[in-house]
Amino acid sequence: MASLTDLGLQLRLQRNRLLDQDAFAAEELIVEQEPMPLPETDQAFDHEKRKAGQLVDALDRALRDENWSPPAAALGIDGVGGGYFYGLIPQRAPMREIVRGFVQPVRYLPLVERVPDRVALYLRFMLPGGDDGLEREEHGGVKWHFHYIDARHRRSDVILSFDTRWKIVESAxxxxxxxxxxxxRHAEGKAKFTAHPGRWENEKRTSMYEICSRDLHKGIEHFRCAKNGSDAVWPRDATLTPHPSSLPNTGTPAGSGKGKKKRR
Incomplete structure (x- = not known):
């Protein structure tokens, strides 16, 4: 039977191998020749998920059989355990051509969607570097978003995302x-140049919008929401819908337009 350390290392090696494969594949950019839908599933990745799940289950059983308990210091740390997933792996669709450049749909899928608390604690406190890859569930996979790539196939440091909280109003x-x-801005590490969205003209912006919105009919739940501080691409005067938890409790319904500042 594999030791606790061996099981944990196998899990980490699997994640690192998949990340290395993505880094290699990302250098061979593929442009779609005709409109293609975003992929629903990936059989190869589904196989990797089953393998990673088996490793986590085996590690959980081994920890239980050895009556393992976390160090006392771990129990006093707020937020340990309680809802982790493991190993966000990028899935990239072919690049889509826009005016003077490309956008590439990208999403991140977890290798293990639910890591038992006991395993999460072991990885965090007993295996050197074991917590590298653990993510809290509330952050989740970032779902589909779009990387901006210029006409020379260079990756930029910006990504495009929809306002997934936006709702149409009757007067629209x-x-x-x-x-x-x-x-x-996006700190992925593969960026080859700094983009300047403020210089994008309407022709480029509307081209981006047309290509990125092509799959919205699939359901907005499949897309990542833009982060606070993001700037509008199109419509240019759009304002990001605030998260309900960030709204002051004033009794004014969200989306009424009162108290909003226009983005400049």
Missing amino acids: KGSDLLRPLFVE
């Missing part, structure tokens, strides 16, 4: 009928 007309698209 014209550009108000469009779910807003936003741009934000």
Whole structure:
């Protein structure tokens, strides 16, 4: 029977191998030749998920059989255990051509969607570097978003995301009928140049919107929401819908427009 350390190391090696494969594949950028839907499943990744799940189950059983308990110091730390997943792995769709560049749909899928508390505690406190790959469930996979790539196939440091909290209002007309698209800085580490979204003209912005919105009919729940501080791509005067938890409790319904500051 594999030791606790061996099981933990196998899990980490599997994650690192998949990340290395993504880094290698990311250098061979593929442009779609005709409109393609975003992929629903990936059989190869499903196999990797089953393998990782088996490792986590085996580690959980071994910890239970050895009557393992976390060190006393771990029990006094707020937030340990209680809802972790393991190993966010990128899944990239072919690049889509826009005006003077490309966008590439990307999402991150967890290898293990639910890590038992006992395993999470072991990885965090007993295996050197074992917590590298553990993520809290409330952050979740980032779902589909879009990386901006220039005409020379260089990866930029910005990504595009929709306002997934946006809701149409009865008085909406014209550009108000469009779910807003936003741009934000992204520290992925593969960026080859610094993008300047403020210089994008309407022709480029509308091209981005047309390509990114192509799959919105699948359901907005499949897309990542833009982060606070993001800037509007299209419509240009859009304002990101605040998260309900960030709204002051003033009795004014969200989306009424009162108290909002216009983005400049």
